[in-house]
Amino acid sequence: MPDTPSPHADGLLAEGVHASARPGTALLRLTTTQDRQGILDGAWWPRTRHLATELPGLISALTERLGPVTRIGLDSGAWDEMPTRVTVDEHVVHIDGFSVGDDTALVTRGDQDYFSLLVVPPDTPVDAARAAMAEAVSTGNPKQAVQILIDTST
Numbered sequence: 413m414p415d416t417p418s419p420h421a422d423g424l425l426a427e428g429v430h431a432s433a434r435p436g437t438a439l440l441r442l443t444t445t446q447d448r449q450g451i452l453d454g455a456w457w458p459r460t461r462h463l464a465t466e467l468p469g470l471i472s473a474l475t476e477r478l479g480p481v482t483r484i485g486l487d488s489g490a491w492d493e494m495p496t497r498v499t500v501d502e503h504v505v506h507i508d509g510f511s512v513g514d515d516t517a518l519v520t521r522g523d524q525d526y527f528s529l530l531v532v533p534p535d536t537p538v539d540a541a542r543a544a545m546a547e548a549v550s551t552g553n554p555k556q557a558v559q560i561l562i563d564t565s566t
Contacts, residue, residue: 440473441545442527450553452560455545456517457532461492463507471500478521481505485518490531515557530557540564 442454458466488509519527530548543564
């Protein structure tokens with residue numbers, strides 16, 4: 413299984429769990445399975461609450477693993493500012509702000525392919541963040557993001 417899968421010609425993703433992208437940047441873990449039985453498809457641990465700093469690395473890592481990302485929906489109350497779009501490698505990604513406060517990011521690939529990521533707060537201690545990210549990508553995880561954060565004491 414390759415460390416950095418790319419989308420297949422048929423639109424399906426390579427199966428597996430993929431660890432952090434780019435040391436020193438925000439951490440991203442994805443689980444890509446064809447059946448997608450769990451509530452979450454992965455977890456993201458940004459280093460700050462500044463989206464202009466955090467989103468380019470996330471978008472690049474997601475694009476490498478999922479293919480072109482068209483939209484990302486985030487809780488507007490969790491960030492210092494909320495841009496409406498971000499350009500990464502000459503590709504525009506639209507940013508949607510929601511006031512739901514559910515500790516997730518909703519990523520859109522193409523027109524209607526959605527991935528849900530747990531968003532671990534930037535100030536989370538390392539051990540708690542790692543536990544939350546591991547639980548988010550565990551096979552068949554039945555928990556919502558907020559419950560994972562509560563259970564892992566983030």
